[in-house]
Amino acid sequence: MADDQAAGQTILVVGGGISGLTAAVEAAEVGYKVLLVEKDPHLGGRVAQHYQYFPKLCSPSCGLEINYQRVKNNPLIRVMTLAEVEDIQGTEGNYTVRIRQNPRFVTEKCTGCGDCSRACTVTVPNPFNFGMNEIKAIRASHAMAYPGHYFMDAAYARSAEAQTLVSVCPVGAIDPNMSATTLEEKVGSIVWATGWQPYDAEKIQPYGFGRFANVSTNMRFERLANTYGPTGGTLTRPSDGKEIKNIAFIQCAGSRDHNHLPFCSRVCCLASMKQATYVRSQFPDAKVTIYYIDLRAMDRYEGFQKKVEADPSITWIKSKPARIDEDPVTKDPIVVGENTLTGVRYADPYDMVVLATGMEPNSATTARVPAQAVAYDEYGFVVKGGQVLSTGCTATPLDVAAAVQAGTAVALKAIQSAARRG
Numbered sequence: 001m002a003d004d005q006a007a008g009q010t011i012l013v014v015g016g017g018i019s020g021l022t023a024a025v026e027a028a029e030v031g032y033k034v035l036l037v038e039k040d041p042h043l044g045g046r047v048a049q050h051y052q053y054f055p056k057l058c059s060p061s062c063g064l065e066i067n068y069q070r071v072k073n074n075p076l077i078r079v080m081t082l083a084e085v086e087d088i089q090g091t092e093g094n095y096t097v098r099i100r101q102n103p104r105f106v107t108e109k110c111t112g113c114g115d116c117s118r119a120c121t122v123t124v125p126n127p128f129n130f131g132m133n134e135i136k137a138i139r140a141s142h143a144m145a146y147p148g149h150y151f152m153d154a155a156y157a158r159s160a161e162a163q164t165l166v167s168v169c170p171v172g173a174i175d176p177n178m179s180a181t182t183l184e185e186k187v188g189s190i191v192w193a194t195g196w197q198p199y200d201a202e203k204i205q206p207y208g209f210g211r212f213a214n215v216s217t218n219m220r221f222e223r224l225a226n227t228y229g230p231t232g233g234t235l236t237r238p239s240d241g242k243e244i245k246n247i248a249f250i251q252c253a254g255s256r257d258h259n260h261l262p263f264c265s266r267v268c269c270l271a272s273m274k275q276a277t278y279v280r281s282q283f284p285d286a287k288v289t290i291y292y293i294d295l296r297a298m299d300r301y302e303g304f305q306k307k308v309e310a311d312p313s314i315t316w317i318k319s320k321p322a323r324i325d326e327d328p329v330t331k332d333p334i335v336v337g338e339n340t341l342t343g344v345r346y347a348d349p350y351d352m353v354v355l356a357t358g359m360e361p362n363s364a365t366t367a368r369v370p371a372q373a374v375a376y377d378e379y380g381f382v383v384k385g386g387q388v389l390s391t392g393c394t395a396t397p398l399d400v401a402a403a404v405q406a407g408t409a410v411a412l413k414a415i416q417s418a419a420r421r422g
């Protein structure tokens, strides 16, 4: 157990993605109390949405499940889901934070039996699958969700049907009359781990995302490949359900571009290489084309790049495409541009085009830190210099292994910060 002057202090971790989860369990496992605040109904962050991890191409659910067990088995960790920090007052070692607890409309008595979901007649676009399919208005976020108890959409909770579900639940877990509450907590240090969101591809107008049905994004493609995704994992395109056997990936879509995200997100090249393997393993006769400015696969990831490059059905074109058109009859997206190495112009049709969009820090938009003692860089990442600590993709774009290292490291910083009473 911790025995220094920070002992007894609570460390607040905001964001329950892989970096926040790691920070929480590492701090708790050396004896500190942790309050983990997550705005979604479930933990896991973006990693829970991935189909496979590069470079090993294993399922992210194993790693997440281990962390959920560590959380579940540690009485020092208190988890609040559907919660957000509204205000922070005080200084290191002595903060008072105000937290808004949004209603779940389903209590922890829920066993996840699904009776309510089956009785519910209302569906909504599934946010976990980026709206690519519909899901019941009362549900678990996804099959591996932790915590596993259901939640109800707030708009549905106000409906007459929601009231009827109260009697459907065999354990009396449903309460459509729940309302939001606020509470104040004393904490010794604060770790901001609110991660990232995919850059809004509609802003890259020449590429037609949102206008053309078969122009997608890398995060949507993660869900499309997933067994629990909108097509049950079969790679078919939205316009007509055709199998995706001729696909293009456009790298740096909105990244390294002063009109959009000026920085490199570090993982997008690897993510497209990984997604090329999804297509090639599902359809052995499929062809993949990757348009790139330059490829970034550092250190140990170079071996993965070499493996993908060895596949003769994957073509690499050094070029930043000028635009995407759409064939009005087939709905095939047509990638238009000029090959940087040969100078040859192209206008090539595909079944689908995936835009490799980058990672925008939530701290730049939806998850600003409600405190004075915080430092941002020019892109909105929370960086060294303030009292509020940051980790994972809140600090800089990272792959999962690096996010876990960052989460572990910040646990020590949080312990030190809690000891620095202002």
Ligand SMILES: Cc1cc2nc3c(=O)[nH]c(=O)nc-3n(C[C@H](O)[C@H](O)[C@H](O)COP(=O)(O)OP(=O)(O)OC[C@H]3O[C@@H](n4cnc5c(N)ncnc54)[C@H](O)[C@@H]3O)c2cc1C
Pocket: 014, 015, 016, 017, 018, 019, 020, 037, 038, 039, 040, 043, 044, 045, 046, 047, 050, 052, 053, 054, 055, 083, 084, 085, 193, 194, 195, 196, 197, 218, 219, 222, 267, 268, 271, 274, 357, 358, 359, 362, 366, 367, 391, 392, 393, 394, 398, 399, 400, 401, 403
């Ligand atoms: C297309 C794509 C594929 C990728 N594939 C891989 C891969 O195969 N292998 C790999 O190593 N990396 C991969 N990555 C990178 C990986 O997604 C990140 O490393 C990882 O998500 C970082 O986790 P994080 O905890 O920092 O952030 P996040 O996963 O974004 O977690 C942040 C958490 O904070 C919560 N949150 C947000 N705002 C608030 C708020 N205001 N209050 C409370 N909580 C909040 C969020 O809901 C979320 O749970 C990929 C990235 C992309 C773009």
